[in-house]
Amino acid sequence: xxxxxxxxxxxxxxxDKWANHKDHSRLVSPNNRRKFEIIxxxxxxxxxxxxxxxxxLGYHVKCFxxxxxxxxxxxxxxxxxxxxxxxxQNDGDSVFRLFYDTIKGGDxxxxxxxxxxxxxxxxxxxxxxxxxxxxxxxxxxxxLANRSFGGAQVSRTFYARGQTGQQLLLGAYQALCRQIxxxxxxxxxxxxxxDLVLIDGHAKGIVTRSLVSGRIESHSGDxxxxxxxxxxxxxxxxxxxxxxxxxxxxxxxxxxALFANPCYxxxxxxxxxxxxxxxxxxTLMSESLRNDGRVWVPKKPDDKRPPSQIPxxxxxxxxxxxxxxxxxxxxxxxxxxxxxxxxxxxxxVGESGRGVYLDFADAIARVGExxxxxxxxxxxxxxxKITGENAYERxxxxxxxxxxxxxxxxxxxxxxxxxxxxxxxxxANFSDHGANRLGASxxxxxxxxxxxxxxxxxxxxxxxxxxxxxxxxxxxxxxAESDVQARTRKLLAINGKRSVDSFHRELGLLLWDKCGMxxxxxxxxxxxxxxxxxxxxxxxxxxxxxxxxxxNQSLERAGRVADFLEFAELMCTDALSRDxxxxxxxxxxxxxxxxxxxxxxxxxxxxxxxxxxxxxxVAPPKLHREPLVFETVExxxxxxx
Amino acid sequence: xxxxxxxxxxxxxxxxGKLVEYEAIGVSPNTSFLEMLDVVNEGLVARGEEPIAFxxxxxxxxxxxxxxxxxxxxxxxxxxxxxxEVYMRRFKDGATIVVEPFRAKPFPLIKDLVVDRSALDxxxxxxxxxxxxxxxxxxxxxxxIPKHRADRAxxxxxxxxxxxxxxxxxxxxxxxxxxAKVSHLAFLPQGxxxxxSRVLKMVTAMDAEGFxxxxxxxxxxxxxxxxxxxxxxxxxxxEYVIASLRRNxxx
Numbered sequence: 001x002x003x004x005x006x007x008x009x010x011x012x013x014x015x016d017k018w019a020n021h022k023d024h025s026r027l028v029s030p031n032n033r034r035k036f037e038i039i040x041x042x043x044x045x046x047x048x049x050x051x052x053x054x055x056x057l058g059y060h061v062k063c064f065x066x067x068x069x070x071x072x073x074x075x076x077x078x079x080x081x082x083x084x085x086x087x088x089q090n091d092g093d094s095v096f097r098l099f100y101d102t103i104k105g106g107d108x109x110x111x112x113x114x115x116x117x118x119x120x121x122x123x124x125x126x127x128x129x130x131x132x133x134x135x136x137x138x139x140x141x142x143x144l145a146n147r148s149f150g151g152a153q154v155s156r157t158f159y160a161r162g163q164t165g166q167q168l169l170l171g172a173y174q175a176l177c178r179q180i181x182x183x184x185x186x187x188x189x190x191x192x193x194x195d196l197v198l199i200d201g202h203a204k205g206i207v208t209r210s211l212v213s214g215r216i217e218s219h220s221g222d223x224x225x226x227x228x229x230x231x232x233x234x235x236x237x238x239x240x241x242x243x244x245x246x247x248x249x250x251x252x253x254x255x256x257a258l259f260a261n262p263c264y265x266x267x268x269x270x271x272x273x274x275x276x277x278x279x280x281x282x283t284l285m286s287e288s289l290r291n292d293g294r295v296w297v298p299k300k301p302d303d304k305r306p307p308s309q310i311p312x313x314x315x316x317x318x319x320x321x322x323x324x325x326x327x328x329x330x331x332x333x334x335x336x337x338x339x340x341x342x343x344x345x346x347x348x349v350g351e352s353g354r355g356v357y358l359d360f361a362d363a364i365a366r367v368g369e370x371x372x373x374x375x376x377x378x379x380x381x382x383x384x385k386i387t388g389e390n391a392y393e394r395x396x397x398x399x400x401x402x403x404x405x406x407x408x409x410x411x412x413x414x415x416x417x418x419x420x421x422x423x424x425x426x427x428a429n430f431s432d433h434g435a436n437r438l439g440a441s442x443x444x445x446x447x448x449x450x451x452x453x454x455x456x457x458x459x460x461x462x463x464x465x466x467x468x469x470x471x472x473x474x475x476x477x478x479x480a481e482s483d484v485q486a487r488t489r490k491l492l493a494i495n496g497k498r499s500v501d502s503f504h505r506e507l508g509l510l511l512w513d514k515c516g517m518x519x520x521x522x523x524x525x526x527x528x529x530x531x532x533x534x535x536x537x538x539x540x541x542x543x544x545x546x547x548x549x550x551x552n553q554s555l556e557r558a559g560r561v562a563d564f565l566e567f568a569e570l571m572c573t574d575a576l577s578r579d580x581x582x583x584x585x586x587x588x589x590x591x592x593x594x595x596x597x598x599x600x601x602x603x604x605x606x607x608x609x610x611x612x613x614x615x616x617x618v619a620p621p622k623l624h625r626e627p628l629v630f631e632t633v634e635x636x637x638x639x640x641x
Numbered sequence: 642x643x644x645x646x647x648x649x650x651x652x653x654x655x656x657x658g659k660l661v662e663y664e665a666i667g668v669s670p671n672t673s674f675l676e677m678l679d680v681v682n683e684g685l686v687a688r689g690e691e692p693i694a695f696x697x698x699x700x701x702x703x704x705x706x707x708x709x710x711x712x713x714x715x716x717x718x719x720x721x722x723x724x725x726e727v728y729m730r731r732f733k734d735g736a737t738i739v740v741e742p743f744r745a746k747p748f749p750l751i752k753d754l755v756v757d758r759s760a761l762d763x764x765x766x767x768x769x770x771x772x773x774x775x776x777x778x779x780x781x782x783x784x785x786i787p788k789h790r791a792d793r794a795x796x797x798x799x800x801x802x803x804x805x806x807x808x809x810x811x812x813x814x815x816x817x818x819x820x821a822k823v824s825h826l827a828f829l830p831q832g833x834x835x836x837x838s839r840v841l842k843m844v845t846a847m848d849a850e851g852f853x854x855x856x857x858x859x860x861x862x863x864x865x866x867x868x869x870x871x872x873x874x875x876x877x878x879x880e881y882v883i884a885s886l887r888r889n890x891x892x
């Protein structure tokens with residue numbers, strides 16, 4: 001069905017590709033733009049910025065989000081910052097260095113051209129956000145301030161206290177509000193996309209359910225843009241918001257869009273450890289804490305002494321010991337795995353034994369408690385609220401948690417999937433972070449896609465599509481609507497004994513165990529055997545109270561968990577097929593003598609893009625491979641020592 | 642720990658609502674308030690009853706989705722912080738806890754503890770932005786902004802848009818919310834060109850939504866999870882007066 005994957009990467013030298021591409025892409029004239037309707041699903045950094053910018057350009061945009069306001073999209077929770085190659089610190093940064101750090105951080109599993117473009121537009125993002133009124137941190141002289149982040153040796157991260165995501169999202173939200181008021185964007189909050197509609201093979205609309213009234217509706221458009229974030233909640237416990245889900249991208253996958261690299265998930269090293277079985281989410285402590293905190297565990301296993309009574313000589317500052325040049329600032333995948341290792345050795349701290357110390361005592365002695373309070377006061381406050389402990393006096397306990405997903409729908413250089421008209425941006429696509437994302441790169445990518453890439457690449461598709469928007473009474477819409485309704489009825493009719501959350505929690509534990517920070521063939525095979533059984537039990541024994549034509553949160557969650565139960569299998573299939581270690585995908589069978597991820601560039605320097613053939617064992621998904629061509633960088637073993 | 646809950650149940654906007662009693666048993670002090678409600682809901686589903694509808698999303702105090710009035714206080718007893726940041730160790734074992742929605746006329750009830758706060762979005766749509774087109778911005782460091790001004794702008798911009806200010810106010814005033822956005826942009830050079838029209842339009846929208854006026858009870862500041870200072874309401878009033886004079890003078 002699908003031939004070879006054409007990434008449409010422009011020819012020419014790396015540094016000129018984007019400029020050349022823009023110079024030769026087709027345009028849509030201003031008087032034609034208003035004839036196009038663009039559907040944007042999601043209103044976070046990627047969706048919000050895209051909807052606002054397309055509205056500014058004169059397109060008619062319909063923007064959908066499940067939250068009650070576009071301002072609540074989960075981008076809002078990003079704490080640390082956003083990277084840009086401004087070199088304001090005069091410390092040797094450049095577009096090339098940002099590009100190189102990002103592609104190396106991703107363990108050489110992303111496309112050179114995409115990552116270079118990301119680094120190139122990073123500076124425009126900072127200019128634009130400042131112009132919108134984003135209150136970035138500043139120095140006394142009035143210049144913008146920067147800080148350093150994991151995986152980089154320069155200070156290129158812009159930030160707004162510990163609330164950078166919030167401030168950037170509010171910038172995009174305000175731009176979106178302006179377009180809503182101008183009539184260019186029509187906003188549909190509390191509306192969930194439940195299916196994608198294809199007409200003659202092109203994405204021309206979606207079917208949605210109002211989360212307030214339960215009404216099922218069709219919306220047609222000339223193109224569909226998915227900006228629906230990542231699938232981290234497949235693990236149940238993650239730093240994602242409760243509502244984050246895979247449904248939109250998974251529905252698109254079932255309609256023929258390829259899902260790329262689903263096994264690339266990021267486990268963030270600095271989160272507050274799990275405290276009990278009723279826990280509903282995990283809370284991140286910004287990576288910026290690693291600038292001043294020192295990570296350690298006791299040298300002896302099962303050491304139950306309070307941290308203050310463990311003498312210096314009996315502590316193991318394992319990141320500093322293993323990675324002397326990056327120390328506590330080693331990239332996320334490496335720091336997370338190291339924490340797991342020491343806990344597996346029985347040296348973890350806290351009641352559960354799944355935790356390590358992040359200790360600020362040295363930093364407080366060096367710069368004083370007040371300075372630490374100024375830098376991280378809000379984080380220490382959150383930590384105290386959640387754990388009841390004072391981190392100025394006693395080291396924080398942290399443990400890795402699922403945070404971000406690098407995999408997503410496959411897109412070409414124009415951010416269009418293999419389904420013509422279906423564009424995918426932000427965390428929902430797979431394109432820029434390879435097998436591991438560096439800190440402060442997610443905000444950069446979301447805004448790059450929405451403000452400065454999609455507005456240039458979307459016209460290339462639209463130019464050939466004038467007058468092709470179908471009406472919503474087309475039979476394909478009718479069919480999609482009735483499929484959605486049938487599924488809702490089916491969920492409500494089961495009336496079994498188990499709650500939706502109980503299935504979700506069970507799936508999450510299984511994946512965390514078998515497809516989490518370390519994976520192996522036996523464990524993945526076991527997961528692949530157990531997931532279909534769990535899914536079968538779900539469809540036999542789940543209880544979803546209430547009915548479909550009303551506000552029904554159990555029904556919302558049931559639909560999302562049903563998709564996670566299918567998607568989990570795809571993720572494990574991908575993890576099993578990628579018989580190498582790279583970045584966040586650590587296969588225990590493939591490691592260097594000192595326990596680092598061992599890539600196999602000869603066999604796996606490519607993107608795995610999966611085509612839907614039916615669920616699980618009935619018809620396993622079909623694998624397509626896009627070779628990654630490296631014209632500029634040399635593939636090396638990542639070293640942060 | 643165990644608790645007796647009295648929770649506002651109301652099937653839809655037209656139905657008559659009432660407080661219904663539930664028991665929460667075996668609750669760990671390290672459980673969050675919303676997780677305690679999750680457990681109560683699991684029990685309700687197991688008994689074949691409808692779970693309590695309540696809003697939440699990020700569960701870390703930044704998205705502004707959660708909107709509970711706990712024992713009469715918007716967001717509950719642990720200020721500053723949103724309802725999702727309240728932990729059960731804040732309550733006495735055996736206590737009775739009353740849980741109601743955010744109540745303000747411009748926030749119509751949807752179901753149980755869920756209300757419609759789209760009125761706040763419409764206030765921002767009226768003018769709470771800078772008309773900056775993507776692609777046309779000057780170099781970021783070409784305009785210097787003194788640190789203290791940037792800090793003040795950030796303090797105002799920290800508003801999470803939850804609406805607790807209006808829920809806590811006896812007049813259901815959204816002036817703290819509106820003041821935060823007006824001030825954030827008024828503190829910055831980029832916000833100057835639209836400064837006059839912005840405040841006039843936003844205040845007009847605020848009034849049109851049915852929010853009341855400020856009578857200095859300071860309830861808004863007391864419950865604000867983002868610690869927005871009520872002094873910004875005074876700034877809003879100043880901005881509004883100056884803008885009105887300008888408009889009347891035909892500027």
